[in-house]
Every structure is written in structure tokens, then in C-alpha cells.
Amino acid sequence: APLVFDFSEGDRTQVDLLGGKGANLAEMTKLGLPVPPGFTVTTEACRYYLERGEEPQSLRVQITMALRRLENELGRRLGDVVDPLLVSVRSGAKHSMPGMMETVLNVGLNDYSVKGLAEAAQDERFAWDSYRRLIQMFGRTVLDIPAERFEHELDAVKARAGVATDVEIPVPALIELVEEFKHIVSDATGREFPQDPREQLDLAMRAVFNSWNTDRARLYRRRERIQHDLGTAVNICAMVFGNLGETSGTGVCFTRDPASGQPGVYGDYLSNAQGEDVVAGIRNTLTLEDFAALDPSSHAELTRIMRRLETHYRDLCDIEFTVERGKLWMLQTRVGKRTAAAAFRIATQLVDERLITRDEALARVTGHQLAQLMFPQFDVDAERTLLTRGMAASPGAAVGKVVFDSATAVAWAARGEQVMLVRRETNPDDLEGMIAATGVLTSRGGKTSHAAVVARGMGRTCVCGAEEIEVDAAARTLSVNGTQVAEGEVLSIDGSTGEVFAGELPVVASPVVIYLEQGLDAALEVADEQTGELVRSVDRLLRHADQARQLRVRANADTAEDATRARDMGAEGIGLCRTEHMFLGERRVLIERLILADDPSAREAALAELLPLQRADFVSLLEAMDGLPTTIRLLDPPLHEFLPDRTELAVRVAVAQATGRGEEADVAKDVTLLAAVDRLHESNPMLGLRGVRLGLSVPGLFAMQVRAIAGAAADRIAAGGHPVVEIMVPLVGSVMELHLIRDEIDGVLAEVARDAGVALHIPVGTMIELPRAALTARRIAEAAEFFSFGTNDLTQTTWGFSRDDVEASIFATYLDKGVFTVSPFESLDRDGVGALVRMAVQAGREVRPDIKLGICGEHGGDPESVHFFHDAGLDYVSCSAFRVPVARLEAGRAAL
Ligand code: PEP
Numbered sequence: 033a034p035l036v037f038d039f040s041e042g043d044r045t046q047v048d049l050l051g052g053k054g055a056n057l058a059e060m061t062k063l064g065l066p067v068p069p070g071f072t073v074t075t076e077a078c079r080y081y082l083e084r085g086e087e088p089q090s091l092r093v094q095i096t097m098a099l100r101r102l103e104n105e106l107g108r109r110l111g112d113v114v115d116p117l118l119v120s121v122r123s124g125a126k127h128s129m130p131g132m133m134e135t136v137l138n139v140g141l142n143d144y145s146v147k148g149l150a151e152a153a154q155d156e157r158f159a160w161d162s163y164r165r166l167i168q169m170f171g172r173t174v175l176d177i178p179a180e181r182f183e184h185e186l187d188a189v190k191a192r193a194g195v196a197t198d199v200e201i202p203v204p205a206l207i208e209l210v211e212e213f214k215h216i217v218s219d220a221t222g223r224e225f226p227q228d229p230r231e232q233l234d235l236a237m238r239a240v241f242n243s244w245n246t247d248r249a250r251l252y253r254r255r256e257r258i259q260h261d262l263g264t265a266v267n268i269c270a271m272v273f274g275n276l277g278e279t280s281g282t283g284v285c286f287t288r289d290p291a292s293g294q295p296g297v298y299g300d301y302l303s304n305a306q307g308e309d310v311v312a313g314i315r316n317t318l319t320l321e322d323f324a325a326l327d328p329s330s331h332a333e334l335t336r337i338m339r340r341l342e343t344h345y346r347d348l349c350d351i352e353f354t355v356e357r358g359k360l361w362m363l364q365t366r367v368g369k370r371t372a373a374a375a376f377r378i379a380t381q382l383v384d385e386r387l388i389t390r391d392e393a394l395a396r397v398t399g400h401q402l403a404q405l406m407f408p409q410f411d412v413d414a415e416r417t418l419l420t421r422g423m424a425a426s427p428g429a430a431v432g433k434v435v436f437d438s439a440t441a442v443a444w445a446a447r448g449e450q451v452m453l454v455r456r457e458t459n460p461d462d463l464e465g466m467i468a469a470t471g472v473l474t475s476r477g478g479k480t481s482h483a484a485v486v487a488r489g490m491g492r493t494c495v496c497g498a499e500e501i502e503v504d505a506a507a508r509t510l511s512v513n514g515t516q517v518a519e520g521e522v523l524s525i526d527g528s529t530g531e532v533f534a535g536e537l538p539v540v541a542s543p544v545v546i547y548l549e550q551g552l553d554a555a556l557e558v559a560d561e562q563t564g565e566l567v568r569s570v571d572r573l574l575r576h577a578d579q580a581r582q583l584r585v586r587a588n589a590d591t592a593e594d595a596t597r598a599r600d601m602g603a604e605g606i607g608l609c610r611t612e613h614m615f616l617g618e619r620r621v622l623i624e625r626l627i628l629a630d631d632p633s634a635r636e637a638a639l640a641e642l643l644p645l646q647r648a649d650f651v652s653l654l655e656a657m658d659g660l661p662t663t664i665r666l667l668d669p670p671l672h673e674f675l676p677d678r679t680e681l682a683v684r685v686a687v688a689q690a691t692g693r694g695e696e697a698d699v700a701k702d703v704t705l706l707a708a709v710d711r712l713h714e715s716n717p718m719l720g721l722r723g724v725r726l727g728l729s730v731p732g733l734f735a736m737q738v739r740a741i742a743g744a745a746a747d748r749i750a751a752g753g754h755p756v757v758e759i760m761v762p763l764v765g766s767v768m769e770l771h772l773i774r775d776e777i778d779g780v781l782a783e784v785a786r787d788a789g790v791a792l793h794i795p796v797g798t799m800i801e802l803p804r805a806a807l808t809a810r811r812i813a814e815a816a817e818f819f820s821f822g823t824n825d826l827t828q829t830t831w832g833f834s835r836d837d838v839e840a841s842i843f844a845t846y847l848d849k850g851v852f853t854v855s856p857f858e859s860l861d862r863d864g865v866g867a868l869v870r871m872a873v874q875a876g877r878e879v880r881p882d883i884k885l886g887i888c889g890e891h892g893g894d895p896e897s898v899h900f901f902h903d904a905g906l907d908y909v910s911c912s913a914f915r916v917p918v919a920r921l922e923a924g925r926a927a928l
């Protein structure tokens with residue numbers, strides 16, 4: 033099979049084989065754009081090499097032939113003594129891995145061809161400068177010589193010549209520099225710098241292959257979830273020179289603004305420079321307008337090509353180009369990366385320009401991007417002082433007083449301060465401080481560091497790895513680029529951009545949230561022109577997603593207030609109302625009384641007091657959700673969660689007994705409470721007396737809740753409403769549990785309907801949140817009118833991970849070691865938990881074809897998981913109100 037393709041042979045569909053860069057160079061060549069000729073060595077050749085430590089046998093000959101074709105086309109020979117052909121050797125993997133792999137330019141120069149180049153270009157300086165660049169790059173990347181050795185020598189030569197910049201070095205000094213560089217090579221490797229052009233090329237190619245497996249490349253792939261076995265292609269391309277004087281130059285440009293999505297071209301140009309100079313920021317770059325003034329004809333051609341590429345790729349393209357003595361050359365293009373706002377705007381612009389369909393536009397935006405647009409933001413009009421930049425680890429805009437340790441964070445937050453926890457890096461001991469802080473800032477560690485993972489998990493704004501910050505925790509100060517910030521002073525961080533600002537920046541609600549909550553008009557009123565276009569784009573794409581999707585989207589909401597908010601966000605029902613939140617605060621004493629009741633009449637009295645309160649809860653909830661399905665779950669958590677803390681209670685009792693002080697009745701009550709706490713204590717409460725087990729052990733408890741639900745529905749009907757309510761039983765593992773509890777539930781429902789004189793249709797279903805429930809779903813479906821997958825508990829019990837502890841304790845290690853790339857509590861584990869879900873879906877439908885199937889664990893709002901639930905054929909997902917729009921968008925994308 034061919035291992036080498038000329039640029040004129042391939043096209044952009046061949047990214048697997050030719051890598052991104054190679055495939056797009058081929059595509060541009062096919063379009064007739066001015067691409068310097070060259071060829072691509074395939075990823076297959078790379079994989080072969082990486083596996084066996086040597087190139088495939090036929091590769092050498094294939095390269096010889098490709099080189100011959102290139103030489104014949106250009107009428108020049110690689111490294112010839114007259115007018116030599118030089119080539120660049122560049123990496124180009126399937127997925128772009130910026131800065132991770134190697135490049136060698138000017139391959140083909142040696143002690144003779146350098147003179148030929150000087151002669152042909154009529155520029156001696158240029159030729160010797162190119163030669164020293166080759167030895168420098170080759171030495172560093174191919175021969176592994178420390179870069180400083182060359183840089184040091186370069187500085188020495190500049191000092192001797194009395195010049196400040198590279199471009200001022202006179203020719204004799206450059207020639208001397210080349211000699212010095214060659215010495216460095218022979219000294220470091222024990223052999224001379226290779227003079228044979230073909231040997232240079234082969235070694236450079238091998239170095240590119242090897243660069244696939246450097247530590248930093250592996251780390252990058254792990255972070256970006258790119259497979260390790262893809263390998264890279266190598267592009268060998270005739271050199272064109274941007275450093276041939278003032279009529280030459282090099283630049284990068286975008287066909288639209290990748291930051292804002294604003295239409296119009298954007299770019300930077302640097303005259304008399306080679307590619308790496310632009311990136312290195314050595315000199316200030318020019319805008320494209322300046323470039324137009326400098327070289328109108330190249331600029332006009334570039335503009336034409338940009339339009340051509342955009343209509344061809346039908347998307348934002350980014351481009352690298354070079355001008356060699358007034359002639360424009362395209363060195364690279366690809367569909368460009370962009371911010372969340374730009375993604376939405378560009379997608380709808382392209383629909384309006386009739387380049388893509390609405391389906392395609394929807395496919396090009398993601399739930400992650402929408403979520404980013406929903407976080408509060410710093411007021412764009414506010415003045416700001418940027419101190420430094422780290423990694424955007426967890427989005428949001430946070431403002432707080434700087435503290436340097438967890439204990440201070442907790443203490444200050446307890447007295448109502450907003451605090452910003454600043455650490456070199458965080459570890460599990462910092463957890464409390466992270467919970468107390470509004471924002472977390474670290475100077476070390478990447479996007480999978482402890483700080484980043486934990487902060488994302490709890491939705492805390494976080495910037496990590498801001499390496500310019502020096503934290504002196506002992507002195508309680510930090511310094512950054514000459515600015516000192518002491519404990520108690522205020523910093524603002526933007527977790528979506530990684531920026532760190534001095535002082536307090538005003539935070540405003542995202543216009544996208546205003547749109548979601550109050551509608552398009554309200555949002556447009558407060559938006560400027562660009563934001564207005566963004567909000568309109570979000571509106572259009574969300575509405576299209578709503579049309580396209582098959583999954584319904586409900587919300588997890590416990591109160592009428594939450595329910596109303598969820599409705600505003602587009603929820604089509606409530607998939608989970610957790611009733612435990614209704615027993616907090618003052619109602620705790622009622623539950624306490626229920627737990628302490630020592631005879632049936634005391635228990636009934638306690639339940640009778642709870643009943644009207646519950647009924648009122650449900651009336652307001654059903655009113656807020658009128659006409660939409662509302663799933664109410666019977667009480668789930670272990671009862672001792674409603675009792676006071678054991679230690680506190682024990683101390684109180686001991687003190688009272690020792691001192692003899694305190695009202696006798698109070699002390700007696702505390703003693704009974706303590707006994708109850710001890711009686712109900714469980715080592716593993718999550719696996720204990722909760723869910724349906726509670727309903728079967730505490731007589732009358734579930735019946736009271738069902739009576740309240742049915743009564744509320746009857747009230748709503750009487751008031752002219754349309755309650756659509758469903759009752760859900762948690763933590764069922766056996767159909768017997770469900771049969772037993774249904775006997776009680778069905779009895780109460782019939783009784784309430786009879787008493788109220790109305791027909792009540794209240795389906796009863798169960799959560800599937802234990803592996804046993806999934807494994808016996810066929811039986812359970814006999815007694816359940818719907819299933820709702822509780823993927824939080826299902827993940828916990830399938831993996832045997834405690835959902836409350838594990839994220840802080842071992843996930844950072846597991847993510848680092850690659851056991852998984854994302855927490856299974858955040859994104860559904862398809863192979864394990866997902867298999868159980870699929871199994872139960874199939875069993876449920878077989879037994880009861882009209883069974884309704886939903887999911888109400890946290891995964892209901894996770895983009896990747898939503899796609900899984902679509903594929904698994906569920907009827908709906910249910911998630912927190914804030915994630916409803918994300919789920920709507922992703923459900924639409926999943927259906928494309
Ligand atoms: C679940 O377990 O996924 C669930 C939704 O219930 P909870 O989170 O209340 O345990």
C-alpha cells in the first residue's frame with residue numbers, strides 16, 4: 033500500500049491517513065490554490081515505525097520517488113549546489129496538537145548548498161541565517177541537544193557584534209555562528225552535522241515520528257481524550273520564504289472572528305519573517321489592513337482565497353500563509369477553533385448565508401458551549417486590570433477576598449464574606465475551604481489537577497495553573513508580575529477564560545439566562561448589538577433542537593419556585609420532586625416526633641400533623657406545573673438525617689446529667705433522642721434504611737405522603753386545574769417490595785378518590801437505581817407503570833464508589849492514571865452502568881410495551897450522557913433547572 037501521497041493526490045476526507053494538515057494541504061491543492069508542492073508520509077508509516085522501531089521497507093523508495101517528482105516539477109534538486117530545493121518537515125496528526133510535536137525547516141542546506149542559496153536569492157545574509165536556523169532546529173529536535181546551548185551561543189555572537197536582534201547580525205558573524213553551531217553538534221553527539229540532504233530529511237522525519245510519544249504529547253492526548261495509537265503523518269513541503277526582505281512575510285488569519293463570531297476577516301502579518309516569529313511574538317505584528325496597504329495584490333488574493341475556503345469548507349477557517357517576494361503561498365488551513373459565543377453566532381450566520389442547513393448548524397454547537405454562555409459574567413463595560421492568566425478550569429465569574437488556607441476560608445465565609453481560596457495547588461484537605469469559597473485559584477496544576485476536578489464537580493469557579501503567581505502561604509501574600517496581594521485583598525477570576533483581575537469586577541447575569549428566564553425581548557433590551565445577535569442565535573438553535581428531539585426534557589425540582597424556574601427554562605414536566613427537602617427547618621420536629629413515637633396513636637398524631645403541610649406543598653407544586661407531568665418521589669433518605677448530631681446531643685446530655693442543671697423534661701427528651709440516634713445509627717447509611725425499605729418499616733409514612741399527593745390533585749381538579757401527577761417509589765431492588773408498597777398506595781388512592789368524588793389517574797412507578805432492580809426489571813415492570821433511572825445511586829452501587837466521598841479522595845488519582853477520563857458520576861459510564869440501563873429498558877418494554885422510561889440522576893443534564901439516553905430509547909431525561917436548556921440542545925443534536 034502507498035505510504036506516501038503527493039499533495040495533488042489526497043483530499044480532506046483522508047484525515048485518518050494523512051493527518052489534518054496533510055489532508056487540508058491536499059484539499060487546497062485540489063482547489064487550485066497556491067500551495068507549495070510536497071508530499072505526505074502517512075500515519076500508517078508512523079504507526080509501523082512506532083511499533084517496530086524501524087521504517088517499513090518500501091518507505092525509502094517511495095520517498096525517493098516522491099522527491100524525484102517534486103524535484104522534476106520545480107526543476108531544482110534537494111540540497112543542490114546551485115539554486116537548491118529546500119524542504120520543511122512538519123508533523124500533522126489527525127487531531128491538532130498545537131505545539132506538541134516537531135518541525136524542521138530548511139532541510140537540504142549544507143556547506144555547499146548554502147552558497148547556492150545565497151547566489152539564487154541574491155541574499156547572502158538570508159542564506160546563512162537559514163542555515164544556522166536549520167542546524168539549531170535539527171540539533172534540538174533531531175539530536176536532542178539542549179536548546180540553551182544554541183541560544184547561549186546566539187546571544188554571545190550578538191554581544192560580540194554589538195547588535196540587539198537576530199536580524200541585525202552581520203554576515204561574517206552569521207558564518208561564524210554556523211561554525212559554532214556545528215561545533216555544538218559534534219561536541220554533543222560525537223559526529224558531524226549531517227551534510228547529506230537526504231540523510232537530514234530521513235532523520236527529521238524520524239524525529240517527527242518519535243515526537244508522537246514524548247511525555248508532553250502523551251499528557252496532552254490524555255487531557256484531550258485523543259487515542260494514543262493514531263500516530264502522526266509527516267508533511268514534506270518545498271520551502272517558501274517569508275524572510276526574503278521587505279516584500280516577503282508571513283501571517284495567520286481567520287475568515288471570521290473566532291473570539292466573538294463577528295463576520296469579517298481577522299489576522300496578523302509580519303513582514304520579513306518566518307512562521308515561528310509570529311507565534312514567538314518577537315516583533316509587533318501588523319493587521320490585515322496594514323498588510324493590504326503594504327502589498328495590495330497579495331492581500332486581494334488572500335481575501336479571495338479566504339472567501340473560497342469558507343464557502344468550500346462551509347465553516348470558519350484558520351489559515352497560515354507566507355508571501356515570498358510578492359507571491360502568496362498557502363501553508364495550512366483548517367476549520368478553526370472558536371469560543372462558545374462565536375460557535376453559536378457563526379452557526380446561524382452560515383445558515384443565513386445558505387452555506388449550511390439548520391441541522392448542520394445545530395450539530396456545530398454543543399451543550400458545553402451553551403452552559404458556558406449561561407454562567408454569570410463580568411460586566412464587559414467595567415474597567416479591569418488583568419494581573420495574569422491561568423487555565424480556565426471551571427467556568428463562572430468569581431470575586432472574593434484572598435485567603436491562603438482552607439481554615440481561614442471556612443472561618444471568613446462563616447461570617448458572610450466572599451472568599452477566594454488561593455493555593456499553590458489543592459489537596460483533599462482543602463475541600464472544606466473550596467466549598468466555602470466563591471472561587472479557587474491555584475498557581476500549579478492543569479485541567480485535571482485536584483483543584484480543577486473538584487471545583488468542576490461542585491460548580492465552583494476555578495482558575496488553575498496560573499504560573500506567574502508566587503504564593504507565599506506562610507507570609508499570607510502572593511505576588512504576580514510585581515504586584516503584591518495580601519490576605520483580605522480582593523481578586524476577581526474568570527473561570528471561562530482563565531483571567532485573573534485585581535480588585536472587584538462587577539458581575540452581571542448572562543444575557544442568555546435573561547433570555548431563557550424572561551424571553552427574547554427582555555434579553556434584547558439589555559443586550560448590545562453583538563450580544564443581541566448571540567441571544568438570537570441561541571434562540572433559533574434551541575427552537576430547532578426542540579423540533580428535532582425525540583427525548584422530552586423534564587426538571588428535578590422540589591418547590592413551586594424551582595418548578596416555575598424550570599418551566600421558564602423549557603422543562604416539560606418534573607421528573608423528580610425529592611420530598612425530603614420538605615421536612616427541613618421547622619418541620620424537622622414533626623419528623624422527630626414521628627421517629628420517637630412509641631405507640632401507634634402517637635405516630636398517627638405526628639403523621640396527622642404532617643399531612644396538611646405536605647398537601648399544601650403539593651398543591652402549590654401542581655399549580656406551578658399545571659398540565660405537565662409531575663413525578664413525586666416518596667421519602668428516600670435514612671430517617672436519622674432528620675435527627676440532631678450525635679456528638680452534640682451526647683455532650684448536652686452528659687453536661688446536664690453532671691451538673692444537674694436544665695429542665696427535667698428537656699433532659700429527658702434529649703435522652704430519648706440520643707437513644708433513637710443510637711438505635712438508628714448506620715455505618716453505611718446510603719446502603720441502609722432508606723427508600724422503599726423505610727416505607728415498609730415505618731407504618732403510615734408513605735400512606736401519609738400518598739394521601740397528601742392524591743388530596744392535592746383532587747384540590748387542583750376542584751379548582752379547575754389539570755394536575756398530571758405520578759408517584760415514584762425509590763430504591764426498589766425486588767418486585768416484592770413494590771407489590772407490598774403498592775398495596776398500600778393503591779388503597780389510599782382509591783380511598784381519596786372515593787372521598788373526594790373525583791376520578792384520579794395517578795400512575796405508580798419506581799426508580800431503577802440498584803443493579804438488582806436493573807437485573808430483575810422484567811419482574812419489576814409487572815408492578816411499575818414507569819421506570820426512572822436513578823443513575824446517581826446506580827453508579828454508586830455498580831462501581832461500589834461512595835458518591836459522597838469518592839470525588840475528593842481518589843478521582844484525581846484515577847483521572848491522572850487514566851482509569852477513566854471523566855468521573856462516572858458526571859458522565860454516564862456506558863459500558864457498565866449503561867449496560868444495566870439498556871438491559872432494564874428492553875425488559876421493561878417487553879413486559880409492558882407502554883411503560884414510560886426516564887432518567888433523573890445528575891447525568892440527565894450531561895451532554896454526552898444525553899446522547900446515550902437518546903440511543904437507549906428513553907422517553908425523557910430530567911435534570912436541574914439550570915441544565916434544562918443544555919439537555920434540550922443535546923437531545924436535539926442526538927436526534928440529528
Ligand atoms: C439517583 O440516585 O440518581 C437519584 C436521582 O436519586 P437521589 O440522587 O436523590 O439519590
Ligand code: MG
Nearest residue numbers: 801822824825
Ligand atoms: Mg437515588
